[in-house]
Amino acid sequence: MEKSSDVLTKEQIIAATEETIRRYGMAKTSVTDVAKALDVSHGSIYRHFKSKTELFEAATEQWLEEKIVAPLADVCRDSSLHGVGHVQAYIQTLVRLKRHYAREDEALFAMYAKVSDESAELISKHIGRIVGHLMDIMLRGGLESDHPERSARAVFYATARFHHPAHAYEWKSAAIDAEFSDVWALIEQGLKTND
Template sequence: MEKLEVLTKEKILEATEETLKRFGLTKTSVTDVANALDVSHGSIYRHFKSKAELFEGATEKWLDEKIIKPLTDVCKDSSMVGTQHLKTYIKTLIELKRCYAREDEELFKMYAKVTEESADLIHNHVSQITDQMSEIICRSSINVDDPHQLARTIFQATTRFHHPAHAYEWKSPTINSEFSNVWALIENGLS
């Protein structure tokens, strides 16, 4: 009983992350997570209705910690302004995604899978990013009627560089110059 009382969502999600890293995405089951915590799989289902829900929770936590937290720091950085600030923000997003695709492979795969399957979760994640981009646009001298719409448009025009479905293209030796060219076109369009 003692174990059940201290079993929190947070602890389950931490164990899910560890288990995924150890066994890989395709081989991790709810029972593996339960074993890692030394509880029954029923205890896990008290907190997460299904394996899909458990993986969604783990993805949400991972995105918050690994992507949104460092992006929030860039958004709040008052040493930058205007399109330069916007470019640094998008470049940080791209570099974070590229880094985790390489160094945190199993969790990145989970995120890529959830991206296609859980529209609400990803919609919220993208909204957090475009809200911050919109904040940067509002603080800049960019002349625009609808900063939110412009933020979404810039986010979508740079899809190839941050959407997980394109991770296989990020190893290309020309990927950085390709981003520079797309950004130059966008920046030209902003002025």
């Protein structure tokens, strides 16, 4: 890898940030650690990211896009699914992905959880992507509503306990799958009534 700062890219810095967080954890990772991992001065990092906050936000944005939004976009496009079953498959994928990364990519999930708390704008944009997918699925599936965007958002919020990072500690419960099924049954009836 080229190390001189004039060819250092944002992508390289984000990759090194992820690697460093996975090694040392979120709390112990500084911009200096990332610079060290790249063998550059920390000034080289600050030329691309104004602050540690901005760097961690960029890393979270990329992590969410790659690990969560990309596979969800595949479910959204899946033409073998339709209507309420399509909405269910989408939400179940969201729940499964979040649970998977909370367990298997703990350090970066902790980064995402922290940024969720602190960067309203980034998270609002991320939720916007998901609500967009849900609207698309609901409209194509004939799940009519006077307010499609609000209906899609309601499905997202009613299932928050199963995908919002603040609830990750509850996902280890043996009852979590049954609890999701029960919440889904309640929502499904609501969606079908609008069908």
